[in-house]
Amino acid sequence: MPEQTPIILTTDFGVEDVYVGVLKGVILSINRTAAIVDLTHSIRPQDIHQAAVIIHENYRYFPDGSVHLCIVDPGVGTDRKIIAVRAYNQFFVGPDNGVFSKIITADQPVAIYQVNNRSQFLEKVSKTFHGRDIMAPIAARISSGISIDTVGPQLGQEDCVTILFRKPEFTNNRLLGEIESVDRFGNLITNIVRDDLKPFNYLANLQILLKSQVIIFNEGSYGDSAENRAAALLNSSERLEICVKNGSAADQLHAQVGEKVVVRR
């Protein structure tokens, strides 16, 4: 049996409307053996930065040949380009607005193509839903085996939009970061990754300051912490995360996305 090729969707469409279902219809109309996976449809509306972080952090859990279709596209219908990218033995299709910034600037081989071969689009292209009319068809065709260089001319990285990511700053023996997202459990996930903590030499007993509380770093897991007490750990994506065992850190600390976090010895 020919293997199903995963097509992974990352959008800001939510799941209440029909937009996601329609994308799947278009994909299956072109490639009936696609295995369509929802990574998330809860990107904050038009938040290119969040999409870029999520795609970069999670493509690695999908098999070779997977096609990532990212539709966070506030510029739909303007002259922003659409691109198809081959990197890490996978493919990425989406608007050229920075959603693949961390993919195309990575230190490894990348091939970028501008999508402009109209014969590969839906027959009728609307001005407001290129995800349905252009990007889903391209993703489906790539997943069914067309060569990526048929979608249009190759581009250099310098031809593409890349966005800047606020990195944590290390000064005066303190690392300054922020809360980047809050998950369903109320865990507070920061923009600080393991590598950012290197200047501290070792992790034990680091102090994290958040909303004038001092939280002690813990090298273990959720279950190891004291009940109902804020703890900090490196989560499954190697990010510094503040959590409360059997509770919600967001509720307990009244913290939200954007809140500042300081790490010190």
Added chain:
Amino acid sequence: MPEQTPIILTTDFGVEDVYVGVLKGVILSINRTAAIVDLTHSIRPQDIHQAAVIIHENYRYFPDGSVHLCIVDPGVGTDRKIIAVRAYNQFFVGPDNGVFSKIITADQPVAIYQVNNRSQFLEKVSKTFHGRDIMAPIAARISSGISIDTVGPQLGQEDCVTILFRKPEFTNNRLLGEIESVDRFGNLITNIVRDDLKPFNYLANLQILLKSQVIIFNEGSYGDSAENRAAALLNSSERLEICVKNGSAADQLHAQVGEKVVVRR
């Protein structure tokens, strides 16, 4: 490889409860090669009208042979019929309460059958979940290739429930419509489609009145509008839509489903 047949689900079940997952289990128990797609499970509870509009507007994005299973079924367990329909080279299975009104009254060939062949149902049929016990099995069997005329006797269109759709009214050079839905981006989607605007001859500079604001029609896309200012356009389903670039029209105009909209020159 035999192709997967898409089965498309449209329900008012939401995604919190297990009802949708159970439907999928029943389908896969009968046809393991089904490709099950969620169109939406966010139909307003028991809103047959909304389901009818959504199915009619979106079936066209699915391939030939697709089976649409619609379970918005306030009359479950009463003597309302269950029907299976062949139209547009696709199939539609659901209660006979009007959810397929726009399909069976369309100006093209339709074959309608009453589902009553008990040997095709689950062995035990509850009084409150015919979606699971009758309709999902029928959809799965049709997707796996049984002939639709085995489900029961053929019906005429006049034997089936059809519902009326409030159409926009044109009087005194004004078109009166209303907001029919609001999407995740806060876009206000009306019941006015391109054809309804024909009496105005051309679209440029039409004025849309909503909550005592005047909004100017725009032939372009979201990106073409001025930032933070309400604009009106024909969306990707050819419906008149009021939007705000990089913002929410619903929030900015405090408008909801049911709000009146007037179009004038």
Added chain:
Amino acid sequence: MPEQTPIILTTDFGVEDVYVGVLKGVILSINRTAAIVDLTHSIRPQDIHQAAVIIHENYRYFPDGSVHLCIVDPGVGTDRKIIAVRAYNQFFVGPDNGVFSKIITADQPVAIYQVNNRSQFLEKVSKTFHGRDIMAPIAARISSGISIDTVGPQLGQEDCVTILFRKPEFTNNRLLGEIESVDRFGNLITNIVRDDLKPFNYLANLQILLKSQVIIFNEGSYGDSAENRAAALLNSSERLEICVKNGSAADQLHAQVGEKVVVRR
């Protein structure tokens, strides 16, 4: 064509975050022909009891060979075990914390194995996401045909955590139960099943007391009840449920999970 094997996901992850999508990526990396079904991701965070009830009530709608992956795992990273179970011609993979209590204590043959064959895990195992690093790979491997006894040593039922379920109590000719869940329609679903009602001999005209209202038992379906009036029936899972035709019982009776319910003649 080799048949797809269903893998059914039951978690407390919600659908906003990427956790569910990542599980699917890991599964498809190991078994590309898996048919992944979401039963629900809306288990209340860390509510092992709710997960146990839902899995037991719904596995029966899935075909032989299905693999149920349940990740409600507050003890992740502690020394709680992970188990794989064969029962009812299906498989169950999850933490040994009681989520499979009703499966492993059922009156039929069960084989339980402790998951500890590290060669079957992801190469790198985090301390906080064993769902991704251990349980999803094991479920995928079982679905692709490995023998379940390769995952680790066999366990007895007495080696596993089982939890107690609050059962309705019958005293003084009254049955005392409670609301166990509320669905999207506002239906109030109790912990009382058909068998619990046996002491009453027959069901007609039973009275249900909820929040000082008296509701009359109805042997039919939703449609048979009077409009806007609370009614009680046995739902499609044979549970006593309080509903309001074309309305929400939860709203009308201001009732929530945990509310007491009394049944009397």
